[in-house]
Amino acid sequence: MGTVAVLPKAASRGEQTRRRILEVARDAILAKGFDATSIEEIVAGAEITRSGFFYHFRDKNELARALLEMSMHEDRALLAEVFRRGHELSDDPLHAFLVGLRLLAEMMADMPNGHPGCIVTTVCYQERLFDREVRALNRQVVLNWRAIFLAELEAVAERYPPSEPVDLVALADMLSTVVEGGIVMSKALGEPRLLAEQILLQRTYVKLLFAPR
Amino acid sequence: MGTVAVLPKAASRGEQTRRRILEVARDAILAKGFDATSIEEIVAGAEITRSGFFYHFRDKNELARALLEMSMHEDRALLAEVFRRGHELSDDPLHAFLVGLRLLAEMMADMPNGHPGCIVTTVCYQERLFDREVRALNRQVVLNWRAIFLAELEAVAERYPPSEPVDLVALADMLSTVVEGGIVMSKALGEPRLLAEQILLQRTYVKLLFAPR
DNA sequence: ACTGCGACTGTACCCACGGTACGGAATCTC
C-alpha cells in the first residue's frame, strides 16, 4: 500500500514515520475535511500512537503546514514535468503549452475515483481553523501556480499577440481557477470526468486567444 | 443588522426564529467552516438557547440541509434577476447573456470583503460529515445552475454558431466552475476583486466563441 | 376562564476529540 519510494539517501526512521503520517492524513483530510479527520484515525492508519503523533507535530495546525508544504512541492514537480514534456515535443511556445495542458487534463482524467481534492480549498474554506502562518503558506502555493502558468503565457504572448486584450496574470490565475473550481464541480456532481473536460475547455480558450486566425 | 424584510404574510414566531438561526449559521459557517462553527455560538447570535436550536433542527446535518435549500432559492433568484435584466436590455440572446454576465461580475465586485464563500464547496470538501440527503441536495443545487446557464447558452448557440465545437453543457458548467474556483482563489490570495475579474475573463471566452468575426 | 399546542428554557448527562504532561522504553549513533 505504501507509496514510499526507495530513496538513495535513506530517510531516518523518524522521517519515514513523519511521511507516513502526512500521507495518511492527506488522504483522510481530502476525503472528509480537516476537522472531521481525527488524530485517532490518523495514528491508526500510520500505525503509531497518539503520543507518537504529537512527537512529530505540536498540533493539528503544524500538520496542516506540513501538508501544504508537501502539496506545494508535489504540484511544482507535476506542473514542471508536464510543461517540460510539452517543450520537449515542440519548440513553439503556444504548441508546447497546449500540449502541456492536454497532458494535465489526461492526468486528471486518469484518476479513477476523481481528484481527491485540494488542500488549498480545504484551508481557505476553514480559515479560522488555521493560524496566520498556514494561511500565508496557502497564499504562497497559489502564487506559485500563478508564476508557473504566467511564465508559459508570457512566452506565448511574445510570439502570438492575443486576439482580445487580456491581462496575462488574470489568465494565468484562470487556469488555477478552473482546476480548483473543476475539482469542486466534479465532487459535487459525482462526475470525475468533469475536471479534465473543464481543463480542455480552458485549453480551447487559450487556443482561441493566441492561435493565429 | 437584520436583513429580515417586513413581509405581508407575517411568518409565525417559530419561522422567524428558524430564519434567524439560518442566517447567523450561514454567516458563521462561511467564515469559519461547518465544523468550526459551534452550536453554542449560533444560539448566542440568534439569541436563543441550545435547547431552542435542537427544537428547530434535529442535528447539524439538518441545519446543513436547510442552509442548502436557502442558498438554492437565493441563487436561483439572483441569477434569474441578472439574466432577466439582460433580456430586458437587449433582444439579442448573446448580447443579453453578456450583459447578464457583466452584471453578475459587478455584483461580485461590489462585495467589499469579497464573496463569503459557497455552501456547495463547504459540503463537498467535508463529504463524510454529511448524509446522503445533503449530498444529493448539493448535487441538485449545481444541476440547477447548469440548467440556468444552459438555457441562455442554447438560445445563443441557436442564432450564433460557435467558432469552435463545444459541448454546451460543459460550457454551462464552466461558468459554475469559474465562480466556485474564483471564490477559492479570491479567498486564498486575499484579493476580493479576483472573482469578478475571472467572471469577466469567462465572459470574453463566450464572446470569442459566439460573436461573429 | 380553561385547555391545548407551539415555541421555547434549564438542567443534567454522555461521549468523542484536541491537547497537555510526563515517565518511561527501545533503538540508533558516536
Added chain:
DNA sequence: GAGATTCCGTACCGTGGGTACAGTCGCAGT
C-alpha cells in the same frame, strides 16, 4: 555504554455535539 532520537502508556482537562426530559410562557380556539 552514554546520549540522543523515536516513540509508547497513561492520566487528565476542556470543548463541543447530541440526548433526555421536565417545566414555562404566550396565544388560539371553545
